[in-house]
Amino acid sequence: MADFKFHTSSRSDNESIKLLSFQESYVLHQASSLKAALKSINREDALALPILRDGVQNNSIDWYSKYTGLQSLDCFSLDERQRIHSQYFNFRKEVLNKFSSSSTPGRLFREILPDQISNVSQDGEAYFPQLWSNGSSFTLIWGIYRKQDEIILPTLLRGPENPSALGKTSSPGNIQASENIVALEKPIRLKGGWIMLLFSLLLLIAMYFVGCHNCDDIISPLTGSRIVNPAPGLLPNYPNNPIEPEVEIRDSLTNSSLLNVLNLYPKDQNVDVVEFANALKQFCPDSTMEVLSRCEFSKRLMIEFDYTSFPNMKTILKDSLKIGGYESLIWNPRFYSTSQSTYSPCDNGEEKGWHLEAINFKDNHIELSSPNIKVAIIDSGFDLNHEDFHPLIEDQFNFPDYGEYIYFIDDYIDPKGYTNVDHGTRVSGVSFSDPNNSIGACGISPNCTFIPIQISNNKRPSEISSTHIIDAILYCVNIGVDIINMSFGEPVAWTIGKTQQQIQMVLNEREDERLFYEELYKICEDAGIVLVIAAGNERELEANNSNFTADFSYSPDVSSLYPIYAMSHNINYELSYFSSYTKNPDFCTILAPGDEIWTTLGGGGCTIATGTSFSAPIVTSAIALMLSQDDNLTPQEIRDIINSESKVEVLDGVNSPILNIESLLNKTQQPL
Incomplete structure (x- = not known):
């Protein structure tokens, strides 16, 4: 049960909302990448987000979109439903034409955008995705199929069609709540007992790791080896995929370093990473400390802590870990930038290829x-x-x-x-x-x-x-x-x-x-x-x-x-x-x-x-x-x-x- 979480975020009206996740993996796999892909065609709002509001019973999930006045498709007349269906199929055609089936977003879009869609329940069943519209715009409740009190597997999480690409194409993304999220006026609420929900999600995660195409492993992009969490509950499940810190406290001199986040790198690379993490937990005086990231290759850990209460955490951990036999390099992560001047070539009098001549570059x-x-x-x-x-x-x-x-x-x-x-x-x-x-x-x-x-x-x-x-x-x-x-x-x-x-x-x-x-x-x-x-x-x-x-x-x-x-x-x-x-x-x-x-x-x-x-x-x-x-x-x-x-x-x-x-x-x- 501890692996099932709702991550708190905020809306522009200061209402607290929570995003559904399981074992640090958000339920709708790679949703952030899909929404980024849709952003390239200005259609990112076509996908809704599953979140839980404070005060709502814990066995309910609401879906949210930036659009207001949304209603279920069956609230519209036949002519209106046909028009909304036409909008959806034009959208689907645009997406599938834009993203080929060989690309990661293309494969996923082909799973979550069916060629038939209906919001009508039959025999206690509701099929997703579902279209909701306000008459001019629509959003898609996607990826989950409900039968009575059971939440059946999201088709999105079946895994890639190419088993050899599993390690690169099916890694979890982080869904972040938009500041513009507003509640659906008629939110779809999936009700069901936590036991059944948890069982379904466990099965979902199992299929995510096993896959429906006999894919046995999730492969790490850094090591090329199967991802295994050696210490669930202590270390995050997905290495080299850092969780965003809840808050950012930057240093006043450079404004680039995060004071409430630390990288810890054991000098002895033969150390067992679980022993190192346990020693870190033992020596850390902040009980709220959380490991945000772990690096398989270098055994580097990144933690977030309460800087206000423990401004000298770097010194405390450096001294304590050294005494405990885990001498480490410890530093604050920083942010970098890229910058260049760019302007229209028609304003430029220089030869386009002057740099090629300057470096003595030749055709051969x-x-x-x-x-x-x-x-x-x-x-x-x-x-x-x-x-x-x-x-x-x-x-x-x-x-x-x-x-x-x-x-x-x-x-x-x-x-x-x-x-x-x-x-x-x-x-x-x-x-x-x-x-x-x-x-x-x-x-x-x-x-x-x-x-x-x-x-x-x-x-x-x-x-x-x-x-x-x-x-x-x-x-x-x-x-x-x-x-x-x-x-x-x-x-x-x-x-x-x-x-x-x-x-x-x-x-x-x-x-x-x-x-x-x-x-x-x-x-x-x-x-x-x-x-x-x-x-x-x-x-x-x-x-x-x-x-x-x-x-x-x-x-x-x-x-x-x-x-x-x-x-x-x-x-x-x-x-x-x-x-x-x-x-x-x-x-x-x-x-x-x-x-x-x-x-x-x-x-x-x-x-x-x-x-x-x-x-x-x-x-x-x-x-x-x-x-x-x-x-x-x-x-x-x-x-x-x-x-x-x-x-x-x-x-x-x-x-x-x-x-x-x-x-x-x-x-x-x-x-x-």
Whole structure:
């Protein structure tokens, strides 16, 4: 019984509502992904949500929609019912045409959108989905079949048609209540005893794991192994799929760290994760502490606690776990961002392909790019249906929604005026757009295998969780990519107006995080994965802030010697006015074009984009060509080749080579 929960959320009128879940998995499987898919055609409100209001008896479930005045279909006249049916079938046709049966949303929509629909009960039976309408709009009560007092299995949870895809296509999503939810005026209420409901849900979950196509296991995207919860009730069932914290308390200095959430990484990776979790529970003074996430690969746990009562929790746990024999790295998760300037190409006087000439890119380099080289772009949203993409796309994954469905959001503008949620499309176009069509963009490594990994979604479109970043990197290790491109980061502008003592205090707080990233990048190094990271876009702030320096190494995830850091130069081979940098001579840095780069735009067509976010995929593609020529090169050998290039001083104390693909390829052919 303890595994059956209603998760509390809030409405705009402050009424408390609860979302139905079972063993941390929301009953309507992948509903968030389905609603996100429908959002792309502006039809997300066609699906209702199952929730429980405070004060309602615990054996009742209500369905809610944003529409008011909804009535059951049998309340309408025959002509009205025919018109509503026509609306539904037009909607169904639009959805099935949009999403193919081979895609994750397409498979699920074909299960929940029947070709016949009726709200009429016969012999005590009610069939779902049911149409409810207010005369102009309709919503769908979907996925459940009721017979008398029994709740029969939702057809949605039968599992994918392809058993081999079970691990990626049937992972649970998190349904979050909309602020605009209002009650149906005639809510459908499914009544029945808890015992029967629980039995049905147990059977439902069992079928979810076993499947109706003889699918024996749910496979973890990080380890490739069957998902097993070693400690139900203590650890969440689904690893690498973090539960959102109930509240967020951010630090006042950077506004990016969550003070009431902690990551804990045992230094001894041979430790038993259940023993580690039990020790954590024993030493934690907060009885309300909850484990939000567990990482199968690294045994990292993420917890939420009462920060108001225990502001020194990090110190308490660090000391207690060390005494107990579980010395750990402990840090607060943070949020990152992507940013770039974008404007109409008709306003741009530069040559569309100036960056190709600047890096000495030649026609024969296009054919050199090999599908044997796997390039992962970890980023926000992607428009994989863009007409300029013709690459081989494999192993796509969306970590916030925990599924295979990748999308972009084209109607969100963040407060700074940047369109961030399509960032992945623009970054990917630099590497993977078709060079042989008339659309305009030219990918530098178009024939390599493209692995898009989404780490932001429509719930939090302008922020990227460090937890998703870590899981995405470990996913890349598991599937065996060759290069990871990361065009995002924490802006170091938080240091503006801060004393050196305040800055050092933040850096000290982040020391464990820095050490963890060092271990994480070492895992990539040992797996033969080259890391390319954008340097950032904050140099322009130096002009008006005398004590500010745009040195990107303030952030713990970019203070390692393993990655290759991409800085930006303009058409005159000068450090771009916006490009961050580092004066640390031990770092492997390289300058690549980042001013006014012609690339793909979500929804179709091309655009001009500016930032080190676009210098990074140019460097990534150059490395992909090097590996296409010699796939035995190690990350260290690639850094050595880059460091052997002639360096120029682009700023006082900043010396770096400028990317020349022909030169790098010539050195790749020579003995190291």
